Amino acid sequence: MPSTKKIKIAFLTIFSFLIAGWAFSGNMTGVRGDTVVDAATTVAPEAAATPGGDYVGSEACQACHEDQFKNFTPTKHAKLKEVASWKNKVVGCESCHGPGKAHLEDATDLTKIISFKGMTSKQTSESCLACHSGKESHNNFRRGEHWRNDVGCTDCHSPHGSPLKDTQAGSITFPGETSKQNAGIATVALLKQSEPQLCMSCHTETKSQFSKPFHHKVMEGTMTCSSCHNAHGGFEAKQAKLAVGADASCVKCHSNKQGPFAFEHAPLKTEGCAACHTPHGSSNAKMLTRSTVRQMCLECHSAITDQIETPGVPTFHNQTTVRYQNCTVCHTAIHGSNSSNRFLRP
């Protein structure tokens, strides 16, 4: 572990970055809102710009863009104008689409307004991130799996608010999608669809996994994909979330597996739960990756390889004898033990 001195140095370094950033900010005055809009090249977020001048207000857009205005009005984006700290900033349509005066005067010339129709996912996302990147969960979106594969904010979100469909008859087991008569998180989070349907529309293979006999209850609505994954990036593999500081997201709910144990089953913390379990679902009990316990154990605890802290199964565990074929009958505390270095008791 780093000494206190090292931690102090780390924080001092971060502080130095802050100071350096502050110093830079004097010259690199690219803080949002102060930049001139160039609709032809990049998207210039306007959220912090001062209203007036070429800004005409969202109501001016209503006359031509009635449907969008109707969907947009109940959203949080629209209601920002009522927040005291946003009073002197551009909000509403022009916060993303830029000043509307020129467009109002000549609606035929589309270069006079920022339109997202011809933009790439990344360009559109840059516009959203101008306001939304301050949160820890969003900060690393530019380096996450979705960004890397050019999946942008508007692939999942509908910033104007989604025009919802009528409720349809659906399963008697799995909750339905958000609809006009059936409100859901998609309504308030400006998602195009509810989870998990939204995620499964690309990750189609996961639906089969969540339909296995043993699975996390995602289709049933008790969990969502975002219970474990951060769709906005993050620093973990597979965009997984962390829990309780820097632990795996599994221990958020499975708190008795988090340890620390006096005797750790080493893979639990170093390799992760997925070393033995398939978290989306499995035909095998306990969502294990193998159908028999001894197969799971013997594949790693094999006396032919020299993995660290992975002793081979002792020779007296004669596998032709029934009582040695189910390892966890004796090694009951397989996730870790405080009382036994061979996991014989909890």
Next chain:
Amino acid sequence: MENALYDNRGDRHSRILTGLVAIAAIALVALGVAAQAPTPTPLPPTDVMFGSYKVTSSTEVGWRWRGLSGNENKYRSDLNYKPGFRTFDSNLLLERDSGKGKAFDSLLLSTSGWGSDPTGSTRLNMEKIGFYKFNANIRRVNYFNNLYNFVNPVPFASSEHFQDIRHTFGDLDLTILPQNEVIKFTVGLSFNNVRGPAGTTDRFFSDEFPINISTKINSTDLRVGAEGKLLGFDWGLSQGVRWFDDRSQGSLAAASQGNNPTNQARLDTFSRTYPIDGKAYYTQFHIHRTIAERLDFTGRGIYSNTSSQSRLDQLMTGRDNTNPVGILVTSDVINITSNAKRPQTRVDLGLTYMVTDKLRISNTFTFDQFTVNGGNNFQEVWTKASGSTLKSTTITSAYRVNNFKRYLNTIEGDYQFNKTVAAHIGYRYSHRQIVDTGFDRTCTFTTGVCNTATTLINETETNSTNALIAGMKIKPVKNWTVFWDIEHGQADNVFTRLENYRYTNFRVRSRVNLNEVSLNFSAISKDNENPSLPRAGVVLPGTVNYITTVNNRFFSGDLDWSPMHNLSINTGYTYHRLTSYTPIAVPISGAPGGYAFGFSEYFMRDHYVFFDVSARPTDRVSFYASYRISLDKGQGDIPSPVISLATPNLITSYPMQMQSPEFRAVFKISRNVDWNVGYQYYDYHDSQTRSMNYRSHLPYTSLRIYFGRDAAQR
């Protein structure tokens, strides 16, 4: 009787076929009826107001019956749907229409599954713009697991490691001033409670005995933090603490002869308490800034310190394993105290430089370090009475330190060729070191004589890995997008032989979105090869090598089609093919050196098909029909020989079939009320252990009450 029922495969397949044909017929009829039905005149939305709030609400309450044949334990382990009252997919949305709400601007309450469902959840999202945002999520899972083909030395009637527990958990998060850019505050609370009976096993004189456990596990998290903007930087700081404890207790229902029929040991009484108490403190700091719209920087630091203390007290009486009937053990007392600590430091840095409007170069760096150190003191005293009194005391102490350190760096670039083509390429390097140290010390007192033996542990493993990543997104036409990416290299593998090591992952996804049709395909390939480190002195036979290989293939596609406003069809197919091969050493009596060298193979050949139809042939009646089947053919015709010196191989899979047709009819009986009639059928067929099979019939009726905006338009 039961097996005979399931042996009739032809009959079963014909019923599946009949079911599919029936669903297809329903779809066609619905299509025809819907095509002929006059388009209903849309009614203008009618707002229902609650004060100044616009209301949208629907609530479904119903009753489910259950008919079950076959293995109830397996049914409950898989599904656990019970008969009785249930709430389902209900919600209430209050939205401020105009003007300012007093307590909130929007409130969404959604709930599902309470009552006879095994899982239930209630979510509350409420917000007053500019003032606060509150999210609550309370969930309950009734978890049941009792499978006699799992964790038992011989096929018992039920599992010795059963669980019938209720897990209640939730998160409550409050953000104050959520839209304030300068500063906002967060407060959060989470909890977990697990209660209920469970089973485990314990050893006593070389035999294993089933023990009942009364499970009582708790954890509570409290976290506070602030986020804001300072000197142009977005920053956030949060501090959290988790308290966790385990107050489960073990006991014996009745005297037991144990699992080993040839062993004389008998357990007459058993009691175990093992209170575990722990705390986890964690601090997280993050910072972010985009400078001049060119340079994006983010950093995150996490420090956590988790500790636990426990004391195990166990008292047993019975007979030992001495022939012919065992000597009476008047008491066997075990006392173990332990403590462990795990401080962890993690630093993440991300940097993106937008070189041009089309080219970005990014670097992501992660440093992760933790140490687990813990130990215990073990004392066992047993007293026997057999003419003379024997007494023995064993004292051991042990200590372990696991030190983990990892650096991970990814540098990548992404380039936007034009509006339709984007590509990325990157390189990842990781370096990991794990050091395990510790000792095991045994001090045995036998009638006053002490023997001390100490075993020292000192292992170090260091590995560095490299990986290349690349991918593209192409839009051949406006509504068609193709993504592909590939990752090839090595991943960390220190402890497990099956995790990624030399791996190649490739995936391609295609999405077509037209107005009424969405068509998606995915193909994913994951190949992993793990050579492992040969153990010194072990010579393998020529037919066996050290290399573990794991090959995964996924092919998946689905179609979402709404040919008209009152009909939608959703269907899909997924195939998952898994083959895993691992050389293993199998302990077999009589083998040279005690081990026979063989291999372990695991197979999955899983087909999953679903077909859903929703139709509203008339304004007052709508239908839903669905058919889902998961069919894993496992290893197919490959035999699983009994392990022996001649065949020291483990060849397994879990071939099974689970199908569930479902049907619901919805009758609109008034402006605000729908009457639902539904039926769901589950048929589980286990190809290897037919006593696991079950069938369940789940008829269902409910009322769904709509209230508020658009209620009449459904």
